[in-house]
């Protein structure tokens with residue numbers, strides 16, 4: 001009888017250890033929710049095979065003349081947080097990206113950008129998270145201003161991950177894309193030290209983001225500057241190294257009145 005009880009205790013003990021081990025294994029696989037997010041992002045990609053093959057997309061040349069005057073765009077500018085379901089076109093995203101960080105007329109130090117930058121350093125990279133753009137697969141793209149093109153860095157739908165990492169702010173739900181500001185502080189630090197990273201970086205970005213607002217107004221597009229998000233989560237989702245993600249600008253067509 002005694003031997004029988006001991007056997008039972010040993011079996012209970014083994015079952016207990018097995019349950020414990022499975023809990024530990026389960027946690028180690030699933031605790032990194034980014035692993036799952038990345039997996040889901042890859043699986044939920046809606047792009048075509050042909051689109052998947054394309055690593056770089058040449059954008060249409062931006063227009064240098066618009067339908068609104070600067071004054072009208074300034075007057076109409078406002079933050080818009082709900083967008084229509086209509087997709088954006090490549091022409092529209094080219095125009096928006098150009099306004100954020102495009103090449104404009106030659107300055108005294110060479111080609112300048114659409115926004116002023118301390119010391120003409122332009123340490124800003126613009127990325128684009130695409131959800132609903134005609135002829136462009138879902139994913140994350142880097143804007144290459146010198147060539148006016150996009151280079152894919154991640155494939156798949158980042159919408160829900162960005163929504164979550166931005167504290168569930170509603171504008172991500174209806175946005176067709178998000179313009180992402182990635183800033184290289186080290187360049188400004190080297191030249192301007194503390195002043196560069198505490199002041200100039202944020203001034204640079206503010207100038208560029210206002211351009212995006214004005215360009216959006218001119219195209220009948222809505223946007224809103226988003227500064228509230230979880231830095232660590234965003235960094236993991238976008239996998240952009242050695243740069244700070246400072247601003248997100250969700251974008252979509254305005255709803256018709």
Ligand SMILES: Cc1cc2nc3c(=O)[nH]c(=O)nc-3n(C[C@H](O)[C@H](O)[C@H](O)COP(=O)(O)O)c2cc1C
Pocket residue numbers: 077078079080081169224225226227228229
């Ligand atoms: C630095 C900065 C951060 C912002 N962050 C957010 C944000 O996280 N979420 C949001 O809904 N609006 C955000 N906004 C937009 C402001 O709320 C908006 O500009 C303000 O309410 C004025 O409205 P208007 O832009 O329509 O004039 C931000 C604006 C700035 C300049």
